[in-house]
Amino acid sequence: QVQLQESGPGLVKPSQTLSLTCTVSGGSISSGGYYWSWIRQHPGKGLEWIGYIYYSGSTYYNPSLKSRVTISVDTSKNQFSLKLSSVTAADTAVYYCASLPEMATIGYFDYWGQGTLVTVSS
């Protein structure tokens, strides 16, 4: 069973870049069969998809965040990462990494990390 674990700073200053890493265990990213995604949840609110990546490096982003988001993959470390630039207080949220099975229609999240709270504040 795939397990995911987010890591990264819990506090980021406004205008800086938020950087998080998700470490995958129980399976190899380079084996394919999954896409790897980031999702966030503002405090007390609903869920927002940020983007996802395949092991080959192909990426798909939420158009509302696309100008500020970069998702990358490091198959040697079995990790994928999120960078969100020019953050403001509105980017304060719990950030989750998750996997999407490579099916005929891609898009539901079967395994999730526990989530990490990132606060944007000076």
Next chain:
Amino acid sequence: EIVMTQSPATLSVSPGERATLSCRASQSVSSNLAWYQQKPGQAPRLLIYGASTRATGIPARFSGSGSGTEFTLTISSLQSEDFAVYYCQQYNNWPPRLTFGGGTKVEIK
């Protein structure tokens, strides 16, 4: 963007009773719809995908139905561990723009 609307926002149910949660899409998503359960302080857990297929390990009391724009999650007999927030999510766009509903909180009556 496809907007997902869930109703009701809060559902008060007694243990052992049936719960029916609704999810409506602003345009057809075919059967490309998933349901998740989220408990406080935890990540969401996949319950249903493809509108009606239970995920691995999900009890049979959870069932999903619908297609197009109208979907339902039914919990046939609520157990204490089922009180949580439930989200629907569509995945019908290409290029992808995955969107979630606002959630329904199922609370103890």
